[in-house]
Amino acid sequence: MPSASSAVSDSGLPVPSALWRDGDFRRLWVGQTASQLGEHASLLVLPLFAVLTLNAGAGQLGVLRAVGQAPILLLSLFVGAWVDRWRTRTVMVLTDVGRTLTLGAAAVAGYLGCFGLPALFVVAFIVGALSVFFDVAYQASLVRLVERDQLVRGNSALEGSRSAAQIGGPALGGALVSLLSAPIAAASSALFFALSFLSIRRIRRIESIPTSSERPPRVWRRIHEGLRFVAGDSSLRTVCLASAAFQFSLAAMMTVYLLFLPRELHLSGTAVGLALAAMGPGALLGSVLAARLPSRFGHGAVLVSAAALGDSVFLCVPAVHDSPAVTVPALLAINFVFGTSNQLVSVTVMAVRQAVTPDGMQGRAAATIAFVGMGLTPLGSLLGGYLSQEWDVRTSLLVTAAGMLLSPVLMALSPLARLGRALPVP
Template sequence: MPSVPFAVPDSGRPVPPSLWRDRDFRRLWVGQTASQLGEHTTLVVLPLFAVLTLDAGAGQLGVLRAVGQTPVLLLALVVGAWVDRWRTRTVMVLTDIGRTLALGAAAMAGLFGWLGLPALFVVAFAVGALSVFFDVAYQACLVRLVKREQLVRGNSALEGSRSAAQIGGPALGGALVALLSAPTAAATSALFFGLSFLSIRRIRRIESIPEHSERPSRLGRRIHEGLRFVVGDPWLRAVCLASAAFQFSFAAVMTVYLLFLPRELHLSGTAVGLALAATGPGALLGSMLAARLPSRFGHGTVLVSAAVLGDGVFLCVPALGGSPAVTVPVLLLAGFVFGTGSQLVTVTVMAVRQAVTPNGMQGRAAATITFVGMGLAPFGSLLGGFLAQEWGLRTSLLVTAAGMMLSPVLMAFSPLGRLGRKLPASHDDVS
């Protein structure tokens, strides 16, 4: 689970200039920022276009979101094994080109009136599939670009860029769909991916890809190695379980939420975008806090407390009603709290994962955890759409929000909940 918070985990002071002066790290950061901004804009543009323009029902919205999330289930493990053997710069550049073309084609189709639900399904799947490649690659790229002791700092910087995208992306996407058109919004997202391409392609450092034997192991064997490594590690196993519980429930929550805001609270597309964007400033705060709280109070304490606070705030949303002048400020506060808690969890968990994972297993470990966690998201989206149809929006939102509380419970009763102020030691390197 905002401006640029470069912070040292044990002091909260700005990151030493050595990291920011690294041109290749800076190019990665710029590309990641642009890519995440395009991705978060797209995540709002496509559902809002379906709901506000095509009058999609709850079931159709659930299917649309599930289609965009299915590539994680289908591709994550294969991508992880593949990325470990290739230069991450090449992978990210190619995926940026692909997403630019996909959204550019959607914009053109929309201008000619051809952008219906079937076309949205195709675009959502294509962007989702390419994003799987990019997300696994950039996580592995960081490990190859910076030293181990800079991982938390680097993650804080990259997660800060994602938080910046959470501020601008939803608000921009909602405003463009409401004030202009879906094709214009799609074209804007395509431009962001194009900017990411231009930045990342300028990375010049030659990556130290882990050495392999003369005869590369088969893809299935490499996937099995990644699965076995994650399952055999108590910290990573706990991360998988907690992530799966959260992503399943959160996907259901967001499907209902995207219907609840315009249809139950009668908010405009712009107001919906602002409500979703409120997670961004909270994520900025969470990113900065993640650089100092774990070393002060312990990683386990921070993980569980942040998850309870961030996930639990959604339990209050179903009670909202009345004038937008009242509901919108409350939604902004709820989004801010959720963003703070979820970002604390995201940065801390990523640092734990990278600390215990050897360089040669980074891509497969990230992909395995993504597969287990995000792989359940399509089913959560479908469940959210089904519940909204059968039970109504308020009841469905309350039930799915309650399901999110399973994640902090699983962390509390796992080795993650007992982690102290120091990160666990790394395993021996593997090929």
């Protein structure tokens, strides 16, 4: 039960009453939740649109997914530079409008039967690019809306709703495609972005954007400033290195993991989906814990211990051998612990990053860390596939899971591990 000093948001997450009474924060939370639901629903609806409506093959489906993910690598640094000079409310509102119109047009064209696969590629890229803008902007917006001592709790609420959307979005999208049709499901995703627009446009607080009497520097210079700032701060530099090590190893491990479950354990598709779904509820718990544990035990201790626990739990997977009646509960427990620990680390890292970064650098810092952290994931996936071909799957799984432990080691040897209960200052 939440304490008397807290309220419970619609997601079931405890939110401090002082924070939840802030109407602008509530509007941001509602808008971000709706946006995340629409985004995660569209991640399933668009591939199903290609397969069920446009009869796309496996290779075409792979290209579609790659096109939708490409904006993360192509645009993140530029978006960070731009967001720091704009009002985040304006960025989020415009991206919601863009995604609503794009998916709405695709739904109408698909329903009328005048929509082809090349057009779907364009839709996937546009939606992915606009989502990059929204995600960078909402992270920067929190710093401009709440007090510094509310950053961890504010992030906990926002990331908790994002975790819920990761569970509910694909499930909702799949259900809509099954019950109705892919074009109508695409239209339903557009409605979530419209709801986000209606909520965020009502944010009243005037954001203070750093201004200068001099001519604004060129975008490349602003990107360089963001890279230099992150590289020059020991905590943020460690976050980048630890994130890159984790994401690279995780991509390799997940490639092997998805081979291991059906081939070695002979699990059905339903059982595989059930096992992986346990990460979602774990992430919800991690968001709740992130609002409480850092202020009690210290941010550094929480970061290192949670990362070590979550990254090491997958070392247990290669030891699983028995029947589905035993393996599925074991995998559920492993994935739940991983989801909890991973979300606890993510929320705490985000709060630390926001705390040490000046307001005029928030967007670039977030984009730089996302760019560095996610940039190696394609290579990690290739490594996982190569190891699975050259070695047996259990050995490959053990090696790639062990690689994730480099992340907590890097944090333990850095100033991050010495962070106390209070957040640092810029």
